[in-house]
Amino acid sequence: MAPALRDLQKAFAAQLLGSGITIDTALPVAGDSISAAARLRVHRHHVLTSLSKALAGTYVTVERLVGEDYFKGLARSFITNELPEGPVLAEYGAAFPAFLERHPVVGQLPYLPDVARLDWALNMAFYSPTGSRLTRDHLARIPVDDLPLQCIELAAGTTLICSAYPLDRIWAATQPDAAEEPVDIGAAGVRLLVFRRPDDAGFVVLEEGEAALVAALHSSSTLEQAAVAATAANPDFDLSTAFSRVLGLGVLLHCSKDGSVTG
8 A cells, every 4th residue: 555645755754864764655656677776866965965065055154264175064964854944055054053052162262053053144134125224314304312222124135143253253264265374263253244245155254333223223222222332342433433434334224103114
């Protein structure tokens, strides 16, 4: 008796991950000239190869740090428990940084999960939609007394990463044209703002007050509330200078009183 379609699909998916299916279960989808096992091996190879390449394309810095062969092993272990939930491979792999946190590799490379978070943020920024952003001209049209109560939000694809490691230097050291200079992993950590640029994705280093300002804006705080949070993080914080810098990066949107978001 042939298995139910649902059972066959579950068994087929299990085989793609390397377990759980028998040849008898696979027989209903097998042809005469090629065995069921051979057919399934072809499918499995294709799935593992395509998903591994997708992860390598996203986690470029991680692959450069651990090497191509070791990365393939990491990718295979990850894929076994994390299949894509959608058809767009650029959106696959969000859980990879958390996977690395649980992997023994962190014993030798404790900064690797944070590097993966940077890679993922750059990937999300690159594929985020472009559109109008808040500018000085927009702000000039808002009455001065109303500015503190304005809701300013981060544009899609903008991510704040706070790490105990010098991620900017680690990332720079892996670039093809980088000088062969050692990176002091024990150096001070950084706060990076990752965002969509006109033609690609990039990041800048923020000081403590700037990072607190961005984090507060991300939490839907008003400009006044964000300034208070930034000053608490850095008593010497200069709102005018910091806000002007962040505004110039093109990462802010204005949220009006009715909840609509505009550039």
